[in-house]
Amino acid sequence: xxxCGNFIWKKKKELGHLIISNxxxxxxxxxxxxxxxxxxxxxxxxxxxxILLYGDGRNFSAGADLDxxxxxxxxxxxxxDLAHGRxxxxxxxxxxxxxxxxxxxxxxxxxxxxxxxxxxxxxxxRALFGFPEINHSLIPGxxxxxxxxxxxxxxxxxxxxxxxxxxxxxxxxxxxxVSHVFPKERLWDSAMGLxxxxxxxxxxxxxxxxxxxxxxxxxxxxDALDEECRLFAELVAGEFEKVGETV
Amino acid sequence: MAHKTVYWxxxxxxxxxxxxxxxxxxxxxxxxxxxxxxxxxxxxELEGVKAIIIQSSxxxxxxxxxxxxxxxxxTEGIVQEDTQLxxxxxxxxxSRAFTRLKNFPVPVIAAVSGVxxxxxxxxxxxxxxxxxxxxxxxxxxELTWNLMPGCGGTLRxxxxxxxxxxxxxxxxxxxxxxxxxxxxxxxxxxxxxLLPTAWDIAEKIAAHPISRIKEVMKQLSHE
Numbered sequence: 001x002x003x004c005g006n007f008i009w010k011k012k013k014e015l016g017h018l019i020i021s022n023x024x025x026x027x028x029x030x031x032x033x034x035x036x037x038x039x040x041x042x043x044x045x046x047x048x049x050x051i052l053l054y055g056d057g058r059n060f061s062a063g064a065d066l067d068x069x070x071x072x073x074x075x076x077x078x079x080x081d082l083a084h085g086r087x088x089x090x091x092x093x094x095x096x097x098x099x100x101x102x103x104x105x106x107x108x109x110x111x112x113x114x115x116x117x118x119x120x121x122x123x124x125x126r127a128l129f130g131f132p133e134i135n136h137s138l139i140p141g142x143x144x145x146x147x148x149x150x151x152x153x154x155x156x157x158x159x160x161x162x163x164x165x166x167x168x169x170x171x172x173x174x175x176x177x178v179s180h181v182f183p184k185e186r187l188w189d190s191a192m193g194l195x196x197x198x199x200x201x202x203x204x205x206x207x208x209x210x211x212x213x214x215x216x217x218x219x220x221x222x223d224a225l226d227e228e229c230r231l232f233a234e235l236v237a238g239e240f241e242k243v244g245e246t247v
Numbered sequence: 248m249a250h251k252t253v254y255w256x257x258x259x260x261x262x263x264x265x266x267x268x269x270x271x272x273x274x275x276x277x278x279x280x281x282x283x284x285x286x287x288x289x290x291x292e293l294e295g296v297k298a299i300i301i302q303s304s305x306x307x308x309x310x311x312x313x314x315x316x317x318x319x320x321x322t323e324g325i326v327q328e329d330t331q332l333x334x335x336x337x338x339x340x341x342s343r344a345f346t347r348l349k350n351f352p353v354p355v356i357a358a359v360s361g362v363x364x365x366x367x368x369x370x371x372x373x374x375x376x377x378x379x380x381x382x383x384x385x386x387x388x389e390l391t392w393n394l395m396p397g398c399g400g401t402l403r404x405x406x407x408x409x410x411x412x413x414x415x416x417x418x419x420x421x422x423x424x425x426x427x428x429x430x431x432x433x434x435x436x437x438x439x440x441l442l443p444t445a446w447d448i449a450e451k452i453a454a455h456p457i458s459r460i461k462e463v464m465k466q467l468s469h470e
Contacts, residue, residue, distance in 0.1 A: 098412065098416050119412040119413075119416070120412055120413045120416070150409060151409040152409070176408065176409050176410055176429075179410055179413045194417065197417040197418075197419070198416045198417055201390045201391075201393070201416065201418065202390070202393035204393075205389075205390050205393045205394060205395055206390070206416060208395050209389075209390060209395040209396070209401060209415050209416060210412065210416065212395065212396075212401035212402065213401045213402075213405050213411055213412055213415065215401075215402070216402055216405055216406070221402065224402050225342055225343075225346060225399055225402060226339065226342075228342065228395075228396070228397060228398075228399065228400075228401055228402060229335060229338040229339050229342050229397055229398075230335060231395060231397075232338055232394065232395055232396070232397025233334055233335040233338050233397070235393065235394050235395055236317060236321065236334060236338075236394060236397075237321065237334070238393075239392070239393050239394065240317065240318045240321040240322065241321060
């Protein structure tokens with residue numbers, strides 16, 4: 001187990017556990033989130049196949065610790081730190097290994113922004129989601145608005161971001177913010193069922209499929225379609241060429 | 248004349264691409280060649296066509312790629328150079344044929360029955376409108392075989408739903424009901440109503456001037 005800032009990393013066989021840790025609310029004390037090199041090193045570990053993202057204890061994360069946010073930082077420093085934080089969230093979003101967020105308790109503000117970077121989100125029936133920044137005359141600064149928009153659409157993004165209201169697990173599931181809601185006492189058992197469905201798949205296939213899905217963000221459609229063909233052909237060669245060798 | 252596993256039929260202002268490879272329209276090389284031919288022919292005979300329906304003449308829409316056929320392709324070519332390149336050329340052909348459907352100047356409606364998975368679902372995703380009978384099973388389960396969708400599925404599914412990663416990485420298949428809830432299909436009908444409903448939608452479209460239809464499709468251009 002290693003700690004870097006508000007994050008802890010645990011490696012358990014082929015699963016990497018990326019934990020937001022500042023209990024009880026796991027508030028984030030720096031907009032930088034975690035140093036780029038450290039996160040990259042954790043993600044790039046060859047033995048890691050799937051990354052689980054969750055909070056330490058009963059909550060995912062209540063978001064930025066507003067007291068420390070303004071402390072000891074000039075406007076310029078804050079701006080730079082936010083840019084770094086956005087880069088971190090991009091690294092999670094474009095992680096070659098699937099990132100699955102397992103959300104219990106509060107998932108708000110920067111916490112929700114981090115969760116939105118993950119590829120799949122599941123939650124307990126006691127979770128709560130929201131962007132309360134507007135209540136403090138702020139707005140989500142780590143790319144959360146765009147990502148929420150991509151995930152749940154414009155109407156819910158505008159409603160959540162501008163009213164600051166929290167939404168329930170049932171609503172979250174209905175609008176596709178999460179894919180599954182599990183009873184709190186069964187959250188981990190059920191989440192691990194889903195995780196195992198994924199971690200039991202071939203590593204290369206997981207990485208290529210995930211890469212192709214994300215290519216829509218980086219490439220024109222035509223190029224992304226061609227790249228999908230190449231990735232597919234490579235997987236086929238990998239699967240069936242072994243057979244050929246015995247011929 | 249050889250029996251075709253996919254054929255094109257034009258009836259007044261409607262065009263039909265009929266998938267006819269019993270029992271489940273498995274997409275082996277022969278099927279894909281017939282599909283490319285049908286799309287070529289459709290393109291040539293588009294004059295006067297206002298909507299196209301893709302439907303199956305059997306119980307299932309399509310069970311997807313023929314893995315044994317692919318394995319044979321690879322092992323046949325193993326003594327030749329550039330097996331992977333040769334196979335890749337074929338993948339490009341399939342993917343681009345599906346994209347051609349997506350870029351047709353008139354709408355393509357997929358009428359989905361039974362199993363519609365893998366490249367079968369990718370074919371349906373290349374259509375503009377999808378309807379399904381209530382017992383249809385859909386999905387992109389390629390990860391089950393250490394593969395991934397290779398004909399637009401990863402991209403087109405993520406254009407339609409933010410749950411694409413989940414469906415593709417778990418390789419799960421889902422019901423028509425779930426597909427409807429996710430916005431992947433527009434309507435669920437009883438099996439006996441599937442083709443009549445597809446006709447109905449196509450006829451509603453065909454009641455309008457072709458110029459308007461083409462203008463709308465152009466605004467939605469995916470090129």
